[in-house]
Amino acid sequence: MIEEKLETLGITLPSPPTPAGSYIPAVKTGNLLFISGQIPFEEGKVAYTGKVSDENLETGQKSAKLCAINILAQIKRELGSLDKVSRIVRLSGFVNSNPEFSNQPKVINGASDFIYEVFGDIGKHSRIAVGVASLPLNSMTEVDAIVEFSD
Numbered sequence: 001m002i003e004e005k006l007e008t009l010g011i012t013l014p015s016p017p018t019p020a021g022s023y024i025p026a027v028k029t030g031n032l033l034f035i036s037g038q039i040p041f042e043e044g045k046v047a048y049t050g051k052v053s054d055e056n057l058e059t060g061q062k063s064a065k066l067c068a069i070n071i072l073a074q075i076k077r078e079l080g081s082l083d084k085v086s087r088i089v090r091l092s093g094f095v096n097s098n099p100e101f102s103n104q105p106k107v108i109n110g111a112s113d114f115i116y117e118v119f120g121d122i123g124k125h126s127r128i129a130v131g132v133a134s135l136p137l138n139s140m141t142e143v144d145a146i147v148e149f150s151d
Contacts, residue, residue, distance in 0.1 A: 001083055013073045017041040025078075031148055032089070035074045035146075038068075038142065039136060039141070041070055068091075068110075068143060084149045090125055090126045090127060092128050093107070093143045095130070
């Protein structure tokens with residue numbers, strides 16, 4: 001059902017990105033799945049780099065959405081099906097920005113709005129959106145997730 005929804009949105013899940021460091025992409029404990037931070041990888045490279053500003057806010061939102069797409073790819077790899085998701089519990093969003101930029105929540109809305117569009121009410125989640133001085137590989141955004149699932 002969820003994958004059919006993605007198809008109607010024109011979204012094809014990529015192969016999940018491999019970790020760029022000494023960690024694993026997901027950890028299951030009980031009925032929770034913790035997805036490590038995803039950056040906007042597309043076809044093996046970072047699609048959106050640099051600082052987010054008021055001038056490129058929409059690009060930052062696209063970057064956050066791509067992070068969310070990669071989160072879904074990790075969930076599918078781990079659970080076998082997105083239909084096992086019973087709730088998106090939390091997203092944590094990080095925005096590569098200068099100290100004077102204060103629209104991080106608008107940037108991370110790119111991920112949040114996409115998750116809600118895909119999952120509906122079970123996609124409503126708690127969230128943080130913070131600005132940081134830099135991100136891995138000069139990525140514009142990084143988003144991680146906590147997901148509840150059922151078998």
